[in-house]
Every structure is written in structure tokens, then in C-alpha cells.
Amino acid sequence: MRLPPLDELTPRQAEISERIASRRGGTRGPFLVWLRSPELCERVEALGAFCRFESSLPLRLRELSLLIAARHFDAAYSWNAHADKAVEVGIPAESVQQLAQGVTPDFGDDHEAAILYRFSTEVLEKHFVSDETFAAGLAAFGEQGLVDLIGSLGNYSMLAMLLNTFQVDLKPGWTEPYPDVRGFAKVAPETATPA
Known part of the structure; x- marks a missing residue:
């Protein structure tokens, strides 16, 4: 750090x-x-x-929103802290792997996850959402859900910027989830002092 x-x-x-x-x-x-x-x-x-x-969003979607923001900002600490949790609460492991690889995830029958991904990606990458995406998000999550989603994305984006700016160390044993981003595969040393 x-x-x-x-x-x-x-x-x-x-x-x-x-x-x-x-x-x-x-x-x-x-x-x-x-x-x-x-x-x-x-x-x-x-x-x-x-x-x-x-948040009013279901737990699996809360975890997914965190991973989307973490991947957008390449925040390894957040990713490592939540990738397994997202799988445990219902996001398919394959979808999490695809997200880590920078590939649009296939969420299968989970239409809410697909809508949340599209909505989140548009707002993070384009800074706006299309009318079609907004309507789909509103139908899926309602007004409170969309407001909570934007709050979550803002919170997790701020968190990612802090983690990256101050280079917060990964926990012992954690690996760099997307080594191509920084050009190296970092593994936190086992001898590091636990936080």
C-alpha cells in the first residue's frame, strides 16, 4: 500500500x-x-x-453490481473479496469468469442479471443509458431499485478508485484476477501481515 x-x-x-x-x-x-x-x-x-x-436489490444483484464496478475499474481487491460470494448467492461461476475476462457474460435464464449488467455497463462506459435500457431496468427493478443500483455503482466506483489509487494490498494468498491489465500476475505473499 x-x-x-x-x-x-x-x-x-x-x-x-x-x-x-x-x-x-x-x-x-x-x-x-x-x-x-x-x-x-x-x-x-x-x-x-x-x-x-x-439495498432493495436482491443479494445476487448487489454482488453482481459490485463485480461490474470492480471489473470496470480493474479493482483487484474488490474483485477477490466478492467473486466467490457472487457465485454463492446465485451468479453462475461461468458468468463471473467471463466478466473477469472482459467478455459479456451469458447469464442464461437470469434476465434480471442480464438487464442489470447492460444497465450498469452503459452507465459506467457511456455515462448514460439508452431509453430501451432504462425502460428494461425500470420494469425489472422499479424506481427504488434503479436508484439503489445507481447508488451502488457510485459507491463501488468510489471504492475501486480508492483501492487503485492507494494500491491497497491484496490479502495473503489472493491472486491478481486480471493480470493482463497491469502486465503481471501478482500473488499476495503468504507472509504478509493480515489486515
Whole structure:
């Protein structure tokens, strides 16, 4: 990581870190960067928690939206943290592999996943969505679902930019999910200090 470890936390940082750890099982990865700005960290963590745990979108689609943003920004940490979770909650492993390879995934009979992929990809790549894609998204997810999807994509995009800018280390044993992007296959060392 580009920043040194946080050896001593201020009382405010410690308070926020404890809250994050109680909800997420530890303070690691991006939160070790966000804590440099405690008030932003608190708000970002709350938004992230909503997007992951409380959004109106079904869990499999929440995980898929995270992977779409992670792949768009080539954010290896997010990808590694969620690729298996997406499969566990119903996104086909083949679709996840295709997404990692930069290929349009075939979601089979999961029309909602296909619509979410098309909607998300259009907004991330073109910065707009076509009338046809908007109508399909609205029919599939409703007004609240579309608003939650945009919130999720914004949150996960911000997360990806932070992970990439500060070069947050992969967890020990994780591999670079798309080595062609940076021209090397990176494997996090087994001896790295766990976050």
C-alpha cells in the first residue's frame, strides 16, 4: 500500500474502526485508507453497508453490481473479496469468469442479471443509458431499485478508485484476477501481515 500503517489511532478513528469491525468482522483493506479521514470513513462505511446489506436489490444483484464496478475499474481487491460470494448467492461461476475476462457474460435464464449488467455497463462506459435500457431496468427493478443500483455503482466506483489509487494490498494468498491489465500476475505473499 502507498500509505504507511496506522500505528496509533485517534479516539475518533478507534471508535469508527471498532464499529466497522463489529459489522464486518475486522477493519482491513480500504478502511485502513478511509480512516485517514474519519468523518468520510464513517459516511462511506454507512453507504457501503446499505449497498451491500440493505439495498432493495436482491443479494445476487448487489454482488453482481459490485463485480461490474470492480471489473470496470480493474479493482483487484474488490474483485477477490466478492467473486466467490457472487457465485454463492446465485451468479453462475461461468458468468463471473467471463466478466473477469472482459467478455459479456451469458447469464442464461437470469434476465434480471442480464438487464442489470447492460444497465450498469452503459452507465459506467457511456455515462448514460439508452431509453430501451432504462425502460428494461425500470420494469425489472422499479424506481427504488434503479436508484439503489445507481447508488451502488457510485459507491463501488468510489471504492475501486480508492483501492487503485492507494494500491491497497491484496490479502495473503489472493491472486491478481486480471493480470493482463497491469502486465503481471501478482500473488499476495503468504507472509504478509493480515489486515
